[in-house]
Amino acid sequence: MVVAVVVGLLTAVPGLADVRRRFEHASVGWLLLAIAAELGSVLSYRRPAGQLGLGTPKVRAMAERTPLSKRDPRENQMSKQEFVTRIEQAPLLDRLADPLTAAVRNALPAGPLKDGLSGTWLGHPLHPLLTDVPIGAWTSSLMLDAVGGRESRRAADRLIAIGILAALPTAATGIADWGDTQPKERRVGLVHAVANTTALALFSGSLLARRRGRRTRGIVFSLAGAGALGAGGYLGGHLTFALGLGVDRTAFASPPTDWTDAIAENDVSESELAHATVNGVGAVLTRYEGEVVALADRCTHRGAPLHEGTLCDGAIVCPWHQSIFRLADGTIVQGPATRPAPRFEVRVRAGRVELRAARQLSSAR
């Protein structure tokens, strides 16, 4: 509320015409934000039950809460985690998420289009990279609304349009990734998509309002869109940093750097995939052109056990989403994986296969 008062005083002082112009519309947005913050603060303050005069038990429970500023930070952090955990564990969301992801998998089978959207050609998932464009464009537009003045209005509107255009390929890459998710990720991904679609709709409404000359309404739409965008971004961050979506599933493995006994040589044949564990790291082994070869058993994409996959033309096909890795060096023939399969060096001593991490791949990580 203090911000709104300061802005209001600034816009009222005679002689500050330039300041007034700059904050002409931004002040409306700030005022709405301040009112929303004040309402949130009122609802979150500890008060005797029923003091607000709002009679439902739910509202009384809200009135009992301690203000965020007086809470233990760990409690605040827990409430956010609880919120996301509830999304992760809401099987109700499966009713929508399961058929939708199945439709995505049918529409986007493994192949060049899927690889293009997944970022196989880039060596990293493409979706997080593209999200910078709509987020950056819409955030910059809000900045221009706030401090750019009348002369920046056209630029602000164009940035919103750029964000809308960029949101379409961004959504396409996100949908491609979402098709290959496990239940927890799938549920959070669904809510993430709903939040971002809401943001897209609100910024589209903002652009429409601005085109019709209703600038104040457009700014209000933008602010609401920024809120939805923030919620979507938070969940997107959770998908990556908490659930590891898009992270190379072998990134934290520590394969042995010294020769380590793995399996009897006779247990490795040309036509089958064998499994062994060295230093707690799984390896998938077979013979290729007469030589024993070994790759990390976890698929770099979503962690599938590659020894449950199939052999095809000197490569392993992942059993979950059909990424294909060359036996000779672990490089990708087909995505959606974006990182090669780490390779082991192999030697045979007295009928036993010994493995150690291949130097070039372990140092590349």
Ligand code: FES
């Ligand atoms: S886990 Fe997805 S391609 Fe292997």
